[in-house]
Amino acid sequence: MAIQIDTRVERILTRLGRRLGWLGIPHLSLILVAGQLTAYVLSQMQLISLADLMLDAVRVQQGEVWRLITFLFIPPGTNFIFMAFGWYMFCLMGDALEHEWGEFRYTVYLLVGYLATLAFGWFVVPGxxxxxxxxxxVFLAFAVLFPDFQILLFFILPVKVKHLALLTWVWYGFLLLVSAWPTRLMVIASCLNYFLFFGELIVHRMRMGRRKMKFEAQVIKSRVGPDAFHRCAVCGLTERDDRNMDFRVCMECTGGKEYCQKHLSMHTHS
Incomplete structure (x- = not known):
């Protein structure tokens, strides 16, 4: 079951949805995949060049305005089998988000990501x-709403998407550390819509996590009881371990160290 929490963004989107809900594009994921598949087929037939679809600010200013949209339809790779699997997963997750949020909210989510990618891509290396x-x-949003959904990694290994999402964040962090600025900007741009939609939820979870840890610590402390008053400096025995044990301070050791009866005469003075 998807996780839900009332946030300011949620309330804003609800109000906007009542007025502008008709702007939501149904089956948006399928449209994007169909566009990429078409571009792939046409490029393989050498009817078009994928370079003509790339976002290039100079070319756009020269009149090739289609590049503002067509870069979205550039296939994600060259291996058709892996691309087909990626397209399938994108449609699966996108349709799940569209069903959970509604057409309008899912459209807004992708629109924010598109505008951020467009804005950042305008100022970096063409393409x-x-x-x-x-x-x-889209995958990261799906992992938040459906964390326990399982994917067959390499078609044989069942893995929950929340674990794959963690690996994705690690990978993004690695890219931010070692990649050139164009890639860094693309990573940042791709996360803006995610943090816009889930920022408050993340903060809420962090606060709840701290409260839970604090509560559990208090429970453990109440079960354990107060700290021991006497503790042997050699074996760590306390009066709570053996209520009949006597402890003595060694006058020849510095710091007022205490010892149990066994180690009072069997320790090295320090």
């Missing part, structure tokens, strides 16, 4: 903007 990181933001 650096792609839909790959946008698809990544």
């Amino acid at each position: 650096s903007a792609s839909s790959g990181f946008l698809a990544g933001s």
Whole structure:
């Protein structure tokens, strides 16, 4: 079952949905996949060049305005089998988000990611903007709402998406550390819609996590009881371990160290 929490963004989207819900695009994930599949087939037939679809600010200013949209339809790779699996998963997760949020909210989520990618890609190396990181933001959103959904990794190993999402964040962090600025900007752009939609939820979870840890610590402390008053400096025995044990302070040791009866005469003075 999907996780739900009332946030400011949730309330804003609810109000906007009542007025502008008709702007939601149904089956948006399928439309993007169909566009990429078409571009792949046409490029394989050498009817088009994928370079003509890339986002290039200079070319756009020269009149090739279609590049503002067509970069979304550049296929995510060259291996058709892996692309087909990626397209299937993108449609599966996108449709799940669309069903959970509604057409309008899912459209807004992708629109924010698109605008961020477009804005960042406008100022970096031509061709650096792609839909790959946008698809990544869909996966991360899916992992928040359906964390226990299982995927057959390599078609044989069942893995929950929350674990794959953790690996994705590690990978994004690695890219931010070692990659050139174009890639860094694309990573940042792809996460803006995610944090816009889930930022408050993340903060809420962190607060609840701290409260839970504090509560559990108090429970453990109440079960354990107060700290021991006497403790042997050699074996660590306390009066709570043996209520009949006597403890003595060694006058020849510095710091007023205490010892149990066994180690009072069997320790090295320090």
